[in-house]
Each structure stands twice: as C-alpha cells, then as structure tokens.
Amino acid sequence: AQSVTQLDSQVPVFEEAPVELRCNYSSSVSVYLFWYVQYPNQGLQLLLKYLSGSTLVKGINGFEAEFNKSQTSFHLRKPSVHISDTAEYFCAVQAAGNKLTFGGGTRVLVKP
C-alpha cells in the first residue's frame, strides 16, 4: 500500500515571497508522483507530474517539484507567489492498479 504525508496543513506566505510545500510518500513499489491544485469552490487541476527521467519537474503557473528517491520526497516550490496562488495543494502517488493516493492537502494563503 502507498501513503502520502503532507507535512504542513497550512502555509501563510506574503505575495512575491517563495513557498515550499513538503510531500513525503511511502511505497514498496515504484510510483508516479503528482501535485494537484484546488482553487476555492473548484475541482482539482493537475499542476505537474513525475513519471520518469529528470528529477526536477516543471509545471504550470511557475511551479516546480523535485523527486528525491532516497528521501522519498516530492516537494513543491515556487520562487515568487501571487495572490492567485491561494488554494489547496494535494500531493498524490500512483502505483499498480492506477489508484491515486492523496495526502491530506496544504492550504496556501497568500497575503498582500
């Protein structure tokens, strides 16, 4: 079975400051890794994914994440946030059987 831990339930950050959202996973088999974003009152949207290859993955809206196999982590970063980045962010893993397992989510509140 797979599990995902998002270490921060809430992250307040000032506009134009950098942000890092932490994600650690546990799995006995190889997995694919994803970050999804959920804006207020909307569905989930894929930010980025790691399937194979380069461990640094770039996604939409200036986000990037780095896969670290030895630390079983997939932290999400953005060098300069905007008010519009206020949302909830979910890390997810996917192994055999195609079931996505999600972390508990991290709420990002960008302050002016």
Add this chain to the structure above:
Amino acid sequence: GAGVSQSPSNKVTEKGKDVELRCDPISGHTALYWYRQSLGQGLEFLIYFQGNSAPDKSGLPSDRFSAERTGGSVSTLTIQRTQQEDSAVYLCASSLGDRRRTEAFFGQGTRLTVV
C-alpha cells in the same frame, strides 16, 4: 466530452433518503475513480473502475454505498439511507487506463448535504 462531468452539482437530501450521483468521464477513458472530500479533510478514495468492473472498492465506507458503471462510460454512485456524516463533496475522475499511468482528470464534484 471535453471534461469529466458530474451531476447534480449540488444535492440537499433528508436523512434516510437514497441519492444517486452521476459521473460522465472523458470519452475514451477506461479508468474511473470516485473520491470523497469532507469539510477540512483530504481526498478519501472510494472506488476504482477499469471498464465496467471494479478491481478496487476498498474505500466504500459501508454497505450503504454502491457504485456501478455501464458501457465503460457513465458511472453512478448510490448512497442508501443517507446519514449526516455522508455530507461531503463527491469527486469523480477518469484516466486513460491501467497500463498507462497517466494523470487523472477530475470533475467539479457533487456537493451533498444531508439534513
């Protein structure tokens, strides 16, 4: 269709009544998932379909919950004798299939309120 469509978008029901939630996946997507998102909680897996069969229904919380999929397309999640703790947003997602681990595309969800 262009995206995953769920209906209704909102549903208010009385405790004890049955409800049906519908999901229309993206055309050609053979895998379909149901998740539940309760207020302030993460995403709870309910059931996964590959075609019309459900190889993983481990997340269904009780026998009041059931789901089916017909024609490899539309899926219906049924909750019988609804309870207040069933109040949540029910999300449906679809993806290309189990041998190609591509990302899942989510619908907007059905917000269920049991009063």
